[in-house]
Amino acid sequence: MNKEITVPDWAWNFYQAKQGEARRCPNDATEAALNYLVRIFDAGDVPENQARLEQMVDNHLAGQRQKMRRRQRILENAAATSTSDDDSLAQRASSSESLDIIRSNVTYSQWRLLTELASGNSYQQLSADRGSSAGTIKSSICRLRKRLRKLVFEDDSMSITA
Numbered sequence: 001m002n003k004e005i006t007v008p009d010w011a012w013n014f015y016q017a018k019q020g021e022a023r024r025c026p027n028d029a030t031e032a033a034l035n036y037l038v039r040i041f042d043a044g045d046v047p048e049n050q051a052r053l054e055q056m057v058d059n060h061l062a063g064q065r066q067k068m069r070r071r072q073r074i075l076e077n078a079a080a081t082s083t084s085d086d087d088s089l090a091q092r093a094s095s096s097e098s099l100d101i102i103r104s105n106v107t108y109s110q111w112r113l114l115t116e117l118a119s120g121n122s123y124q125q126l127s128a129d130r131g132s133s134a135g136t137i138k139s140s141i142c143r144l145r146k147r148l149r150k151l152v153f154e155d156d157s158m159s160i161t162a
Contacts, residue, residue: 010049014053014054
């Protein structure tokens, strides 16, 4: 069904004013406003007065700006994530090298002690499993960390935590 859509003169005058604005100072906002006006006219959704039409156009443009800002933030976050992914990849490679150095310089029982502590076991759990006091386990870990810190790092100011 082809219905006849009539657009009030004041709406066409508003559209023509926007066209003049686009000729004098072309920008994306004016182009978006013109496109939105055409969609309103084509759908037959012209409001009763020019003030309401201007408000609709302003709201539409504000929504478009908000959408663009949101997209920009998403892109910036993605870019920051991708660079941090590269950093984390390098950090993982460095961590892997450090683990290889540690693994090659400790005994099997020391390695088990370190990995069990890193897995979340408490000093009390480790001491109960080994039949020793928690203080003994803490001292062993402290001596291991001090020795390994010197191997992995040039100085012992860095910390190795479980």
